[in-house]
Amino acid sequence: METLVLTWVLLLMFSFAASDTNSTSETYTLIKATNFARPNCQSKCGDLVVPYPFGIGINSGCSIGPGFDVYCNTSSDPPRASLESISYASIKQISDSTLRISNTVSTRCYFPDGNIQSAVNFSPYFNNTPYTISEVNKLTVIGCNEYAWVTSKMKPTGCLVICYEQEDDIGDDCSGNACCQSSIPEPINYYVTQFYALQESNFSNNGSQTLNPCTYAFVGDVEAFKFNGTTDLKDTSLDKKIEANVPIVLDWAIGDLSCSEAEAINGTACQSNSMCVNSKRETGGYRCKCNEGYEGNPYLSPGCQDIDECKDKLQFPCHGTCVNIPGNYTCKCKQGYSGDAKIKDGCSRKIPILQLTLGLGLGFPAILIGLWVLYFTAKKRKLVKLREKFFEKNGGVLLQDKLKTKGGVGIGSMRIFQVEELEAATENFAENRILGKGGNGIVYKGTLPDKSVVAIKKSQRLDEGQRVQFINELVILTQINHQNIVQLLGCCLETDIPLLVYEFISNDTLNRHIHNQTSGLERLSWNNRLRIAHESASALAYLHTDTRMSIIHRDVKSTNILLDDNYTTKIADFGASRLVPLGHDQVTTLVQGTLGYLDPEYFHTGQLTDKSDVYSFGVVLAELLTGKKPINIDRCLDDRNLATYFVNAMKENQLLEILEHQIVIEATDEQIKGTCDLACRCLNIASERRPSMKEVTMDLESLRKFGKHPWDCQDMKYNKMSSLMIEVEDVDLYTAPFITNSDTFGGYSSSSIGRSNRTL
Numbered sequence: 225m226e227t228l229v230l231t232w233v234l235l236l237m238f239s240f241a242a243s244d245t246n247s248t249s250e251t252y253t254l255i256k257a258t259n260f261a262r263p264n265c266q267s268k269c270g271d272l273v274v275p276y277p278f279g280i281g282i283n284s285g286c287s288i289g290p291g292f293d294v295y296c297n298t299s300s301d302p303p304r305a306s307l308e309s310i311s312y313a314s315i316k317q318i319s320d321s322t323l324r325i326s327n328t329v330s331t332r333c334y335f336p337d338g339n340i341q342s343a344v345n346f347s348p349y350f351n352n353t354p355y356t357i358s359e360v361n362k363l364t365v366i367g368c369n370e371y372a373w374v375t376s377k378m379k380p381t382g383c384l385v386i387c388y389e390q391e392d393d394i395g396d397d398c399s400g401n402a403c404c405q406s407s408i409p410e411p412i413n414y415y416v417t418q419f420y421a422l423q424e425s426n427f428s429n430n431g432s433q434t435l436n437p438c439t440y441a442f443v444g445d446v447e448a449f450k451f452n453g454t455t456d457l458k459d460t461s462l463d464k465k466i467e468a469n470v471p472i473v474l475d476w477a478i479g480d481l482s483c484s485e486a487e488a489i490n491g492t493a494c495q496s497n498s499m500c501v502n503s504k505r506e507t508g509g510y511r512c513k514c515n516e517g518y519e520g521n522p523y524l525s526p527g528c529q530d531i532d533e534c535k536d537k538l539q540f541p542c543h544g545t546c547v548n549i550p551g552n553y554t555c556k557c558k559q560g561y562s563g564d565a566k567i568k569d570g571c572s573r574k575i576p577i578l579q580l581t582l583g584l585g586l587g588f589p590a591i592l593i594g595l596w597v598l599y600f601t602a603k604k605r606k607l608v609k610l611r612e613k614f615f616e617k618n619g620g621v622l623l624q625d626k627l628k629t630k631g632g633v634g635i636g637s638m639r640i641f642q643v644e645e646l647e648a649a650t651e652n653f654a655e656n657r658i659l660g661k662g663g664n665g666i667v668y669k670g671t672l673p674d675k676s677v678v679a680i681k682k683s684q685r686l687d688e689g690q691r692v693q694f695i696n697e698l699v700i701l702t703q704i705n706h707q708n709i710v711q712l713l714g715c716c717l718e719t720d721i722p723l724l725v726y727e728f729i730s731n732d733t734l735n736r737h738i739h740n741q742t743s744g745l746e747r748l749s750w751n752n753r754l755r756i757a758h759e760s761a762s763a764l765a766y767l768h769t770d771t772r773m774s775i776i777h778r779d780v781k782s783t784n785i786l787l788d789d790n791y792t793t794k795i796a797d798f799g800a801s802r803l804v805p806l807g808h809d810q811v812t813t814l815v816q817g818t819l820g821y822l823d824p825e826y827f828h829t830g831q832l833t834d835k836s837d838v839y840s841f842g843v844v845l846a847e848l849l850t851g852k853k854p855i856n857i858d859r860c861l862d863d864r865n866l867a868t869y870f871v872n873a874m875k876e877n878q879l880l881e882i883l884e885h886q887i888v889i890e891a892t893d894e895q896i897k898g899t900c901d902l903a904c905r906c907l908n909i910a911s912e913r914r915p916s917m918k919e920v921t922m923d924l925e926s927l928r929k930f931g932k933h934p935w936d937c938q939d940m941k942y943n944k945m946s947s948l949m950i951e952v953e954d955v956d957l958y959t960a961p962f963i964t965n966s967d968t969f970g971g972y973s974s975s976s977i978g979r980s981n982r983t984l
Contacts, residue, residue, distance in 0.1 A: 260273060261274065261276050261279065262286050265281075267280075269315075272315060272316075274305065275521055276521060278293075282295055291309065294307060294315065295308055306325075307325075307353075309352075310325060310348075310350070312328070313328070314326045316471045320513060321475060321476070322474060323355060323473075323476050324471040324473055325474060326467060327466055327470050327472050328346040329344075329346065329440050329467055330419075332344075332370075332439045333437055345416070345418070347415060348414060348415065350413040350474070354476045355474040355476050357415065357472065357473075358408075359411060361443045361472060361473050362406065362443070362446040363408065364405050364443075364444065364446075364449060365439070365441045366385065366402065366403050366436075366462070367402070367436050368387030368435055370385055370419055370420060371385065372439070373418055381407070381408065384404060385400065385401075388401070394454050394457065395453060396450075397451065402454075411475055413505070415443065419441065435458065436458070437460055438460060438463075445473050449466070477503035477505060477508075477510055478512075479510070480509055482502050483502055485508075486500070486510060495524065495527030496527035497518045497529070497530075497551070498513060498514050498515060498527055498528050514528035517553075518551055530548075530550050530551060533552070534546035534548045534553055541566055542566060544571060545565070557570075557571035611718035614718050614719055615717045638713070638714050639714035641723070641725055645672070645673075649671055649672050650669070650670045653668055653682065659679060662797060665681045666681070666683075667681050668680045668681075678713060678726065678728050681723065681725075701724075703773070704775070706762075708766075708793045708794060708795060709763050709766070709767075710726050710794045710795065711727045712724060712725070729786035729787065731786070732787065733783045733784075733786055734786070735781070737787065738847055738848065747886070748791075749886075751928075752791055754924065755791075756793050757848055758921065758924040759792065760785055760841065761924055764780065764837055764841060765918045765920070769916075778832065779816070779821075780841050780844065781840060784797040785844070819854075819855060820855040823840065824909060825910070825911050838906050841917070842902075843866060845902065849899060850870065850884055854866045867907050871904060883900075902915075902924070902927075
């Protein structure tokens, strides 16, 4: 009973000692240098590098002192290195602070009846040497129902191993079940190993030693040993494996003086770019260590050399701009970024903190200003990310690739604008910059930094339909190259809906020139009107027949026909346009267009063809001839639509009543007759009976050749017109009763041009 109590007391004492001492693991550095040894001295024994202050050869003068002499036994294979004072142990490795030597294991083996067969105790002494046993070592005990301890200077440390009857209960960890470990409390230069068996206690295995024939105890590098459960417990040659693979780690130091004491007498052995480090052992001593950022042998001239950290990205990471400096390196974020470039993703866009710093010095109002600046900076960053998202969503990457390769017709000259450029050009899309509004968007006038004037189209809505229309217009316009079609200069894809940038057409729309003469715009002569009609027809014919895929404008009207300073025609607004696939002559789509210009057949069937553009162009011709708007609520119900009004006048031979007065004066009979006939054919209800835009273009070109008639007298003109008759083909045109009114033509009433005695 007394033995059991003693056992538990010892167990508790050793457990407390083990828990009170922190287990440490050494991170050691091999000396990196090209000058390992003194001149004319060996630097290697076999594969072992022997750096100064160690030296190969006893009393060879190659070391800093006798305790550092290394004996190299070249008769063994491979050559074996050892210290004169510790000749029984071979040297495994030398670092700038430690020495690793081969181990010796203390053992106690038993006969099957439990009697001791053999016992070997290893008790190393390192007195009067530069070496102490490092704290990175641990006492390890392997066995069953025994405890072992080591004693140094009357300071014991040890641990107890217990085995249960079941072999399966023994694991691979050193926690007391067949294997235990205890820390070395402080650097020591000797120890004595002892064993104690618990055979008389309740932990006894009743004399059976089949599970562990031997008990092992050793001091060694804890990182080099891994317990393998019952395999190690039953292995009778385990001591030899430990001695070969688990080294003892020794700390070493030079002399017995501290750094300050040595410096005061003769100086330390430390060379340039190195520092002196005091030893922890009681007898004193020091070591030399290269300064941070340097490497080499700190004991030999010229000392430690600067490390170029920028060449070793693995050990010295830098994700920015790396610059080597003596003893260190700088790693800065790239321009425009701030943060820690030594950390991956450690750099971020700079936040202007100057305002915040000034604000802290100027008081609370300035602090509020600084916070305001930070808020808007963050908001700007968020806006930048949102613009990047829109740019990608709107196909910006694909468009950039096309711009680089110039893969599309006309796309090579396109430019991708940033939203800031267009906001500055339009004074942030100010109301006074609006040129016009339509169903597909708002058009703003903008002035770029190079003083060039452009027209910028922006959507009114943010639904998916508008997005598709804008992208559709962009795709269509990149395929168009015609002098009478507005040129697309570029686009901006950083907004939810892309913005389109066109050349600026300065002389307003055809609609304004026809219907708003009181606004100061010069009246269009007949020759100009006929030329504008011809140029418009030519552009539409180009869209229908000369592009890679036929393009139907779908919104031909006088407001989409622009005039430049020379009154040259420019067709605009392709937001509603459609591409007709190859091999097809029509597409089925939702009805879209402008009231008064919309093809009635397309309206009823949903079948869009190029003849729908022909019908709309016929309405524009009627506008040019009559000067009247496509829809006029002042006319009677059946004639409010200009197309119906014009066709009815043709059928009733009363066209002269609705033609603009100046047109009648300026145009020849052939031109009036031909143009009116052409307009009627374009306005035919049956699309197959309408001419193509190619035919319309040729007819208008022929009419332009007739020129002005030879009569200069207005009365002669009326007499000529009185005999002019236009034959109208009997087709399904609009039918409506003739409505008389008092429409005026250029300041003249209809009665003043002899309506009663002329037929057209």
